[in-house]
Amino acid sequence: MLLVQVLFSNTSYAQSDRVYDQNANGWYMYFGDHRFTDKWGIHTEAQLRRNHIIKDPQQLLLRTGINYDLTPAAMFTLGYGYIETHPYGDYPAADKFPEQRIYQQLQVKGSLGRLGLNHRYRLEQRWVKQPGAEDYTFLNRARYMVKALLPLAGNTLEVKEPFLAVYDEVFVGFGKHVKHNIFDQNRAYIALGYKLSNTTSFELGYLNQFIQKANGVVFESNHTLQVSIFHNLNFAAQE
Template sequence: MNTKHILCKLAVGLSLALLTQTIQAQSSRIKDFNNNGWYMYFGDHKLHSKWGLHTELQWRRHNLIKDPQQLLIRTGINYDLTPAAMFTLGYGFIETHPYGDFPAAGTFPEHRIYEQLQLKSNLDRVGLMHRYRLEQRWIKPADADSYTYLNRARYMIKATLPLVGPTLEAKEPFLAVYDEVFVGFGNNIQRNIFDQNRAYAALGYKFSNAATLELGYLNQIVQKANGVVFEHNHTLQVSLFYHLNFTE
């Protein structure tokens, strides 16, 4: 048997092994379906020609609004690198409650530092936003005595389409869609290198140059730390964006 035949057999064997492993992994997955509601406020407030303040509050509920899911408070310092590029350094506090068919052992806190780069551009009538974020996370599970440190990277692309004219102006509606992927890395990541994915579509209205509202649907897939349980969360998302300019 020549070398070529040996290599072909090894390649076929490896492919079959990988296929078998993938099928077994998928067959062992457990799906957890939830209906959630996220009610959110975002603000980027201009304090200087280059500097600004980010403020954010998210009230996340399980069973649309009935039960608690998460409370997220986030703030940060913005710096405009260019008119289309903004860097943010910030802190977030998150309190997560047990929910779903595979809940956590109890309510637990998370402290988070993040670094973010946001880029804006246009493609004909469509406004595009790319957001790159790194997170350093300290999580204390309810059944643990100390915090666990985790790293995570996130990438979002969002598109906004005006429904009236070529550009989005005050008192006009628009459509918005985005997708965001989360990837964990570092020593304490278990089996969930893929952390989650969020796919979103919404109808929005720009009340003024400062205030915008979006009402949309978020499809969220979350892989739990054990790599077995996958949450499939259908989420009503209500978002208020209110940006103040204190330099004017």
């Protein structure tokens, strides 16, 4: 939170100039990391994001990537994402607009007692075509997420057992096209999960997405139902 406060202090707008928008959203998501050799694999991801929980469109996000295991606890990913954002909320965009994105990512796994930890560091190069614009605008963004999983039935997480999941992720924009929102957004999440099998787990939770728009004036607090399926296959083990 100290980082968020420091980033807020860089904006040129006074507190009294800010306006706040709250929305109820639903994000329905699939994540897959599938290994083909001892070191190499692919990432697959699809997210259907809806406004008013499920009634209206908010975003479609499709993401893929090539995974490489640096060590048993560290994985690097180089990937591509396509995002289509629709108007929503009290201060909507003029129309839906596309974004194309390249990203580089490092994930490092660890543990603290019974707690499983995952640190994710991501850099994004984003090409965003705002409504009415002829060309894409190039933007840079850095993201850091720490996620913790706590088994609820024992010291380790086994098949057909529940768990608690929490994470926080901060987004920071940088580069010449950043306007008034060096701080881009923060996501805080808590969920109940269930390990269905050795390859599949499920999470049902609440996400608070706090966004500062590019104009530095509009802030969103999005209360979000998040439904996630994680499906990871190891084809290398079948050789």
